[in-house]
Amino acid sequence: xxxxxxxxxxxxxxxxxxxxxxxxxxxxxxxxxxxxxxxxxxxxxxxxxxxxxxxxxxxxxxxxxxxxxxxxxxxxxxxxxxxxxxxxxxxxxxxxxxxxxxxxxxxxxxxxxxxxxxxxxxxxxxxxxxxxxxxxxxxxxxxxxxxxxxxxxxxxxxxxxxxxxxxxxxxxxxxxxxxxxxxxxxxxxxxxxxxxxxxxxxxxxxxxxxxxxxxxxxxxxxxxxxxxxxxxxxxxxxxxxxxxxxxxxxxxxxxxxxxxxxxxxxxxxxxxxxxxxxxxxxxxxxxxxxxxxxxxxxxxxxxxxxxxxxxxxxxxxxxxxxxxxxxxxxxxxxxxxxx
Amino acid sequence: xxxxxxxxxxxxxxxxxxxxxxxxxxxxxxxxxxxxxxxxxxxxxxxxxxxxxxxxxxxxxxxxxxxxxxxxxxxxxxxxxxxxxxxxxxxxxxxxxxxxxxxxxxxxxxxxxxxxxxxxxxxxxxxxxxxxxxxxxxxxxxxxxxxxxxxxxxxxxxxxxxxxxxxxxxxxxxxxxxxxxxxxxxxxxxxxxxxxxxxxxxxxxxxxxxxxxxxxxxxxxxxxxxxxxxxxxxxxxxxxxxxxxxxxxxxxxxxxxxxxxxxxxxxxxxxxxxxxxxxxxxxxxxxxxxxxxxxxxxxxxxxxxxxxxxxxxxxxxxxxxxxxxxxxxxxxxxxxxxx
Numbered sequence: 001x002x003x004x005x006x007x008x009x010x011x012x013x014x015x016x017x018x019x020x021x022x023x024x025x026x027x028x029x030x031x032x033x034x035x036x037x038x039x040x041x042x043x044x045x046x047x048x049x050x051x052x053x054x055x056x057x058x059x060x061x062x063x064x065x066x067x068x069x070x071x072x073x074x075x076x077x078x079x080x081x082x083x084x085x086x087x088x089x090x091x092x093x094x095x096x097x098x099x100x101x102x103x104x105x106x107x108x109x110x111x112x113x114x115x116x117x118x119x120x121x122x123x124x125x126x127x128x129x130x131x132x133x134x135x136x137x138x139x140x141x142x143x144x145x146x147x148x149x150x151x152x153x154x155x156x157x158x159x160x161x162x163x164x165x166x167x168x169x170x171x172x173x174x175x176x177x178x179x180x181x182x183x184x185x186x187x188x189x190x191x192x193x194x195x196x197x198x199x200x201x202x203x204x205x206x207x208x209x210x211x212x213x214x215x216x217x218x219x220x221x222x223x224x225x226x227x228x229x230x231x232x233x234x235x236x237x238x239x240x241x242x243x244x245x246x247x248x249x250x251x252x253x254x255x256x257x258x259x260x261x262x263x264x265x266x267x268x269x270x271x272x273x274x275x276x277x278x279x280x281x282x283x284x285x286x287x288x289x290x291x292x293x294x295x296x297x298x299x300x301x302x303x304x305x306x307x308x309x310x311x312x313x314x315x316x317x318x319x320x321x322x323x324x325x326x327x328x329x330x331x332x333x334x335x336x337x338x339x
Numbered sequence: 340x341x342x343x344x345x346x347x348x349x350x351x352x353x354x355x356x357x358x359x360x361x362x363x364x365x366x367x368x369x370x371x372x373x374x375x376x377x378x379x380x381x382x383x384x385x386x387x388x389x390x391x392x393x394x395x396x397x398x399x400x401x402x403x404x405x406x407x408x409x410x411x412x413x414x415x416x417x418x419x420x421x422x423x424x425x426x427x428x429x430x431x432x433x434x435x436x437x438x439x440x441x442x443x444x445x446x447x448x449x450x451x452x453x454x455x456x457x458x459x460x461x462x463x464x465x466x467x468x469x470x471x472x473x474x475x476x477x478x479x480x481x482x483x484x485x486x487x488x489x490x491x492x493x494x495x496x497x498x499x500x501x502x503x504x505x506x507x508x509x510x511x512x513x514x515x516x517x518x519x520x521x522x523x524x525x526x527x528x529x530x531x532x533x534x535x536x537x538x539x540x541x542x543x544x545x546x547x548x549x550x551x552x553x554x555x556x557x558x559x560x561x562x563x564x565x566x567x568x569x570x571x572x573x574x575x576x577x578x579x580x581x582x583x584x585x586x587x588x589x590x591x592x593x594x595x596x597x598x599x600x601x602x603x604x605x606x607x608x609x610x611x612x613x614x615x616x617x618x619x620x621x622x623x624x625x626x627x628x629x630x631x632x633x634x635x636x637x638x639x640x641x642x643x644x645x646x647x648x649x650x651x652x653x654x655x656x657x658x659x660x661x662x663x664x665x666x667x668x669x670x671x672x673x674x675x676x677x678x
Binding site: 031033036037038039040041042043044046049050051052053054055056057058060061062083084086087089093095096097098099128129130131132133134135136137138140142144146147149154156157158222223234238 | 370372375376377378379380381382383385388389390391392393394395396397399400401422423425426428432434435436437438467468469470471472473474475476477479481483485486488493495496497561562573577
């Protein structure tokens with residue numbers, strides 16, 4: 001370690017910090033070893049594989065430094081859990097790496113740990129390990145989530161087949177519109193609608209229950225994080241197929257429908273905006289009834305929005321608005337790039 | 340995502356960046372799914388548990404921004420692998436979260452990926468997943484390493500018993516002295532000795548082979564990252580015991596011995612400095628011969644340095660220098676605190 005920077009600040013040392021804020025979240029899971037050993041120990045149910053994913057977020061890039069700490073923690077948990085949900089995985093455990101600015105206060109950590117604890121409990125995904133360090137830069141967090149899936153039942157991005165029906169869970173577009181609300185936009189909407197969109201953006205609902213209910217029923221799946229069109233494109237690219245969806249079939253919340261009624265050009269934002277964390281999947285059409293029933297059983301509506309087709313020459317994903325094929329480039333305006 | 344910061348910089352987009360620099364490191368492992376799916380899929384050997392650990396490093400805190408990128412990658416891999424080694428785990432796979440400054444160059448990434456690939460291959464721990472994001476702050480990296488251990492054979496920190504002999508692998512003190520060399524110190528030593536110390540600091544050798552060879556032979560283990568005295572203290576605290584070691588028995592490299600010959604007060608630095616990444620473990624004394632033979636078999640010397648004792652009232656770890664018990668507080672000067 002290069003810099004022996006021992007700035008006292010307002011925080012306790014690393015060991016005490018872990019003991020005070022994070023060990024309580026791990027206490028119920030024996031394999032966490034109280035966050036006091038070199039590793040955590042996890043077991044897989046026989047006949048299962050481990051699904052592992054990691055996501056990093058940075059203050060100023062993925063959230064604002066003064067966002068509520070509980071929500072920062074919860075969104076980080078949820079974007080990772082959503083990746084597990086897309087593969088039909090049951091969450092097992094998570095590890096968290098925190099790079100904390102030296103100005104971090106105990107009150108901030110209290111609130112962050114509270115949000116983390118609540119969501120680890122909500123998704124039955126105990127915190128089992130982690131690392132805490134100081135940084136001279138913005139708050140940076142990386143969560144690794146692990147789950148388990150039955151062997152041979154993982155709906156990979158590469159599993160879509162021509163003729164499959166394309167489904168999506170919940171409603172699409174709320175994430176991107178909610179981001180606009182967070183930035184002070186969409187003032188033309190009534191407050192309850194704005195609140196709905198903001199909440200959907202800040203606190204997505206990963207579809208773990210639906211992912212489990214769809215085990216064995218579907219061929220390919222992804223969660224909608226980059227945007228419906230882009231994520232469908234990921235499935236098409238991985239599967240070597242094309243897709244055709246009807247814009248009119250894409251399910252939207254009342255708030256999103258109202259936003260579109262005020263400004264129809266927002267359709268592109270709905271279809272290409274990210275951060276919805278709904279499940280997008282392809283399945284044999286003969287499974288449609290069972291899939292819709294699976295959604296009803298877990299309380300998450302599922303909507304058929306199109307079909308997997310042979311790869312069209314002009315690009316993988318065709319979005320039809322009525323009889324018109326929307327020009328894909330128009331739909332790409334909202335694409336987010338880190339670099 | 341709050342900031343739609345699309346600074347072009349010199350780097351490709353996230354997908355291309357992953358495809359160009361990181362997917363090749365994952366290509367040999369089917370469960371990585373080419374880094375193109377939402378999760379990686381891993382299997383455990385029946386009768387085994389998964390051991391998981393995560394470590395984060397930040398430029399300016401754990402390394403200097405202009406350190407060689409290969410070495411930054413390798414040290415990050417190695418500090419994680421060392422945690423697996425301490426538990427006798429065989430590495431399985433790793434996931435990497437990178438927060439890259441926008442000024443990161445392709446040449447830097449080339450070198451970083453090369454170092455990462457070499458060490459993932461060296462430790463048979465393929466990269467199976469990750470996340471890449473931009474940051475306005477310093478380069479920040481978090482690696483999650485996963486391995487497997489046979490059920491019932493994990494040497495936890497909490498397993499030490501009174502009467503156990505305490506062993507350490509390799510040599511102690513090179514990490515802390517190497518840090519001094521990195522800062523321009525220890526000019527009184529010959530260049531080859533300084534090089535040795537610097538290399539030991541920059542490129543530790545996690546003792547995976549020894550950890551595997553010690554399976555079933557030892558009661559408790561830890562890797563020496565915080566410093567010999569502090570890490571022995573962690574075992575004592577977790578096990579509810581005390582420890583007594585003889586400073587004269589602690590194995591040192593020629594370079595460390597020469598540094599001590601020039602300045603005997605450096606003994607405290609050797610005993611309390613961190614970053615050695617050797618294994619420190621406790622075992623029944625009747626296993627001593629088998630333990631030493633295990634070390635010989637894998638080419639890593641193992642040295643008995645003391646015994647586990649009943650917890651002494653004045654603190655867990657007693658370091659004896661000749662017949663004198665060194666005052667523990669003297670030995671703590673090198674303790675590194677993040678906050």
